[in-house]
Amino acid sequence: MEFLKVNGIYKKFDNTEVLKGIDFTLEKGEVLSIIGSSGSGKTTLLRCLNLLERADKGTVEINGNLVIDAEAEAKYTDRQIREKRLHMGLVFQQFNLFPQYNVVDNLTLAPILRVKERKDLSKEQKNLEIEKIKSRALEMLQTVGLSEKARSYPCEISGGQQQRVAIARALMLNPDILCFDEPTSALDPELTGEVLKVIKSLKTSDRTMIIVTHEMEFAKNVSDKVIFMADGVIEEMGSPEDVFEFPKSQKLIAFLNKANETF
Amino acid sequence: MTFWQVTLNLLEGFKMTCSIFALTLVLALPLGLIISFGSMSRFKPLKAVVKVFVWIIRGVPLMLQLFIVFYLPGFLFGTPLFSRFVATIIAFSINYACYFSEIYRAGIEAIPRGQIEAGQVLGMTKFQIFTRITLMQVIKRIVPPMGNEIITLVKDTALARVIIVVEIIKVAEEMMAYAIIWPLFYTAVFYLVFVGALTLLFGWLEKKMSYYKV
Numbered sequence: 001m002e003f004l005k006v007n008g009i010y011k012k013f014d015n016t017e018v019l020k021g022i023d024f025t026l027e028k029g030e031v032l033s034i035i036g037s038s039g040s041g042k043t044t045l046l047r048c049l050n051l052l053e054r055a056d057k058g059t060v061e062i063n064g065n066l067v068i069d070a071e072a073e074a075k076y077t078d079r080q081i082r083e084k085r086l087h088m089g090l091v092f093q094q095f096n097l098f099p100q101y102n103v104v105d106n107l108t109l110a111p112i113l114r115v116k117e118r119k120d121l122s123k124e125q126k127n128l129e130i131e132k133i134k135s136r137a138l139e140m141l142q143t144v145g146l147s148e149k150a151r152s153y154p155c156e157i158s159g160g161q162q163q164r165v166a167i168a169r170a171l172m173l174n175p176d177i178l179c180f181d182e183p184t185s186a187l188d189p190e191l192t193g194e195v196l197k198v199i200k201s202l203k204t205s206d207r208t209m210i211i212v213t214h215e216m217e218f219a220k221n222v223s224d225k226v227i228f229m230a231d232g233v234i235e236e237m238g239s240p241e242d243v244f245e246f247p248k249s250q251k252l253i254a255f256l257n258k259a260n261e262t263f
Numbered sequence: 264m265t266f267w268q269v270t271l272n273l274l275e276g277f278k279m280t281c282s283i284f285a286l287t288l289v290l291a292l293p294l295g296l297i298i299s300f301g302s303m304s305r306f307k308p309l310k311a312v313v314k315v316f317v318w319i320i321r322g323v324p325l326m327l328q329l330f331i332v333f334y335l336p337g338f339l340f341g342t343p344l345f346s347r348f349v350a351t352i353i354a355f356s357i358n359y360a361c362y363f364s365e366i367y368r369a370g371i372e373a374i375p376r377g378q379i380e381a382g383q384v385l386g387m388t389k390f391q392i393f394t395r396i397t398l399m400q401v402i403k404r405i406v407p408p409m410g411n412e413i414i415t416l417v418k419d420t421a422l423a424r425v426i427i428v429v430e431i432i433k434v435a436e437e438m439m440a441y442a443i444i445w446p447l448f449y450t451a452v453f454y455l456v457f458v459g460a461l462t463l464l465f466g467w468l469e470k471k472m473s474y475y476k477v
Contacts, residue, residue, distance in 0.1 A: 050384055078389065086386045096381035099475040100399045109395060110385035155476040173385065 001064065003028035003208055004177060009048055009058035010070075011041075018044045020232040022058070026177075026225065029205045033219035033240075034212045036229035037255060042212045045229070046181050049210070050090045051081055062087050062176050089175030093182040095162040097154040097169070104150040107137040107169050133172075140168040144198050160191030164198050171202075178202070180211040196222075216259050220244050228252045269438070269446045276434030277453050283351055283420040283430065288413065290356035295363025302368055320361040326422050328354045333426045351423040359416055366408045370401040374477075400477045410465035414458050 002025035011019040018041045026032055034042045047053040049060060051068065060068035067084050076084070097106050108130075115121070115129045141147050144164040146157075154162055163183055170178055180199065184192035196218050202209065203222060213219050219226055219240065226243040228236040230251045236243060247253045264272075301313035320328070332354040336344035345353065374397050382392035424433035431454075435447040 052380055052383065082386045082388065085384055088384070090384040092377055092381065094375075094377050096375075096377040098378065098381070098396055099477050100403075110382070110387050113387060113391055113395070153475050169385070 002026065002061075003030075003063055005059075005061040006049070007059045007061070009045065009055045009060070011044055011048055011053060011055050018232055019048070019055070022229075022234060024225075024227060024234065024237060026208060026210070028063075028208055030224040031203055031209045031211065031222055032225045032227065033223040034210065034227045034229060035214070035216065035219055035243075035255075036227075036235075040229040041232040042229050043181055046090070046179050046210065046212055049177075050088045050179060051085050052090075086173055087176045089170035089173060089178040091163070091166050091170050091178070091180045091183050093185050095154075095159070095166045095186070097162055097165055099154050102151050102153050103141065103146065103157070103165050104134070104137050106154070106165060107140060107172050108133050110169075111136075111172050137168075137172065140171050141165075143171070143201075144168045145194075158191060159187045160194045163187065163195045167195075167198055167202070177208045177210060180209070180213070182212050182214060184213070184215060214259075216244070216256070228255065230255075264438070264441070264443060269443075269449065272434055272438070273431055273446060273450060273453065276429055276431035279423075279428065279430040280417075280420045280453075281457075282348075283355060283423055283428070284417055286352050287355040287359055287416060287420075290352065291359035291363055294356060294360035296367055298360055298364035299367035299371065302364060303371065317361045317364060320358055325354065325358050325419060326425050328358055329422060329426050347423075347426050347428050350426060351428050355416075355419070355423075359412070362412055363409070366405050366412065367401065369408075370405040371397065373404055374400055403472045403475070403477050406465060406468050406472070410461070413465075414461055417458055417461065418454060 004026040009022040048055040055070040057070045111133045236252045304310045333350035421432040431450050438446045
């Protein structure tokens with residue numbers, strides 16, 4: 001059974017149709033790359049999946065649960081939306097670390113707040129949970145290779161390191177699906193490598209990821225599935241070989257030629 | 264009158280100056296935040312009302328507002344509603360809250376959208392996002408303009424004398440009735456010391472928050 005099922009996602013901003021009905025499915029543990037030129041709707045799609053934008057039509061199912069139903073979305077309470085968001089993790093193009101907190105506090109802030117909110121735990125149990133979160137944060141920092149920066153502030157580390165921290169932060173809540181919105185687009189070329197390496201290392205049998213990216217080589221190497229978007233529709237979808245080696249649509253061929261242009 | 268006696272008299276007036284200052288600050292800081300929420304409200308009628316209110320309060324001289332708060336109730340109802348001191352605090356608090364609200368608004372609107380979205384995707388509530396993420400960044404941004412406004416408040420307290428609140432300048436003016444003018448100039452020392460202390464305080468605050476960049 002499909003782990004993620006996206007059905008007819010449609011989104012309009014004022015009079016512009018940004019997404020004209022997006023359908024795709026993903027198995028657990030698969031990595032999906034979404035490519036396409038700017039303005040094709042890639043980022044909006046990701047934002048709809050994360051409920052940062054509300055889709056006008058369509059549904060999203062994760063693991064058999066209906067997570068997004070555009071028709072019903074207006075009626076969701078804030079609390080429901082929060083719970084729904086936790087199915088997804090999102091790493092932003094601009095990292096969006098919290099500048100006033102050090103690295104480890106960036107990781108633990110939201111999970112600790114969630115524990116504190118719980119009414120079913122006694123004070124001792126809460127403290128125990130909080131200790132677990134703190135040690136988990138250190139594990140996550142190790143995963144992204146930044147253990148020694150735990151006490152640094154975001155302004156003290158490089159862009160690449162900040163993005164790795166942002167990845168660790170997104171992992172803290174153990175999302176069903178981890179999304180990346182052009183994770184290296186705001187980075188200097190020499191810093192993209194370290195971030196892509198970390199993302200690649202996250203690829204395990206049960207971690208499902210969606211990556212919006214302009215890094216074609218990376219998309220080719222890391223993905224199980226590639227979607228090429230143009231003008232709000234999925235123009236082409238398939239395995240990396242299909243999409244990169246044997247593109248069918250004219251738009252994709254033109255896009256790939258442009259991406260491969262050397263100067 | 265000896266120098267010592269004048270100093271003591273002025274100190275008595277300065278106490279009143281400090282009371283107006285402190286009470287205004289304590290009331291206007293939170294009130295300004297509430298007004299700023301109103302001026303950023305997505306509910307259009309509320310936003311419009313708040314904007315007009317801020318326009319009137321910032322558009323009319325504070326001196327006139329003092330007269331209005333103190334004398335208007337008496338004029339309308341035949342009996343004053345507030346004492347001179349209470350009228351002063353009301354006029355000052357509302358006036359300064361409006362100025363503060365604009366500083367808050369600028370500070371809040373300068374927070375990148377991404378900071379709020381990062382909190383949202385991590386499952387934080389609106390309240391948590393405001394208190395844990397936005398507020399600290401707003402505070403850092405607004406310390407310099409707030410410092411400016413608060414220093415202005417120190418000196419604006421002298422306006423209270425128009426409704427016969429006996430603050431330091433009023434005390435000095437009363438001495439002029441005995442043809443002693445120098446205490447009036449001497450009051451500057453009190454203001455300078457006070458503002459000097461505030462300047463140091465704000466400098467310290469800025470330094471305290473310099474460990475992060477927004």
